[in-house]
Amino acid sequence: MTEPLIEKTSGWRGTREIWIEAAYQALLENGIDGVKVMPLAQRLGLSRTSFYGHFSDRDDLLNALITLWQSxxxxxxxxxxxxxxxxxxxxxxxxxxxxxxxxxxxxxxxxxxxxxxxxxxxxxxxxxxxxxxxxxxxxxxxxxxxxxxxxxxxxxxxxxxxxxxxxxxxxxxxxxxxxxxxxxxxxxxxxxxxxxxxxxxxxxxxxxxxxxxxxx
The missing domain is CATH 1.10.357 (Tetracycline Repressor; domain 2)
Structure with missing residues (x-):
């Protein structure tokens, strides 16, 4: 099992940047099918609901990856x-x-x-x-x-x-x-x-x- 990238802290939802970084790593390792909310939450040691404090849905996260690539x-x-x-x-x-x-x-x-x-x-x-x-x-x-x-x-x-x-x-x-x-x-x-x-x-x-x- 993949170890969380960050230590889970009660009440902390992470940041938009660490979600994008986790998605980036998943994309490189497993392709676009590996960029899914629940596996990313587990990777980060955060709850699934934490994701929605920064993104409206998975497509919003994917658009952030595309913006990173374009820029x-x-x-x-x-x-x-x-x-x-x-x-x-x-x-x-x-x-x-x-x-x-x-x-x-x-x-x-x-x-x-x-x-x-x-x-x-x-x-x-x-x-x-x-x-x-x-x-x-x-x-x-x-x-x-x-x-x-x-x-x-x-x-x-x-x-x-x-x-x-x-x-x-x-x-x-x-x-x-x-x-x-x-x-x-x-x-x-x-x-x-x-x-x-x-x-x-x-x-x-x-x-x-x-x-x-x-x-x-």
Whole structure:
């Protein structure tokens, strides 16, 4: 039996945030069918009625998970494409931070939401919209550095579909060591944009992700 995540305290109904966190963990572990009120209450060591102090029903909780996914993954990706960069290679390395920092882009949540969308038509619509927004932001990033719209779109799709495909293949996280993966990223940048990453840009990128120097 799963141990409660928090200690039950008489009269305490928890917080909205801990219910969302418990639902998030259940979604990652068991898919959308695992996100149910009673199992979550048991997981948290709270009563079922405590849930209704924060959410009107299960759908309200599911909408909170969708909002988390939209804000974290789509919102952060769009913002990262708009971050300052002097060159397209630097802009793509800024984007690559998303794939390496779960606080910026949650690949496990992305995988879980995409699986969930297979059985939820309304979520599938939101997922299609998220894909359009993200690809559009990537295209705008290329156009900002002088790429023709048609080429910018193809390059944007190449980056996006490569990463989404990577996420779809690795439910439990990357199977390859992080160090070698980081070392290859400047080569991916060159493939994606047709320009080599400078030594200074590579150094700044590796400084943000020091495992790259250790090959771990």
């Amino acid at each position: 974290k993954n789509t919102g952060n990706l769009v913002r990262r494409t708009e971050d300052y960069a002097e060159t397209i290679t630097e802009a793509i390395l800024n984007l690559f931070d998303l794939w390496l920092m779960p606080d910026l882009f949650d690949s496990k949540l992305e995988f879980a939401v995409r699986n969930w969308a297979h059985t939820d038509a309304s979520l599938a619509v939101l997922l299609d919209e998220a894909d359009r927004v993200r690809a559009g932001a990537l295209q705008a990033m290329f156009e900002r550095f002088g790429y023709d719209a048609a080429y910018a779109r193809v390059r944007a799709d190449t980056i996006y579909l490569t990463q989404i495909g990577y996420i779809s293949m690795i439910k439990d996280g990357p199977s390859e060591p992080l160090g070698p993966r980081l070392q290859r990223m400047p080569y991916f940048v060159e493939i994606f944009c047709g320009k080599a990453v400078s030594e200074a840009e590579t150094a700044r990128f590796f400084a943000r992700h020091p495992l790259a120097d250790k090959g771990n």
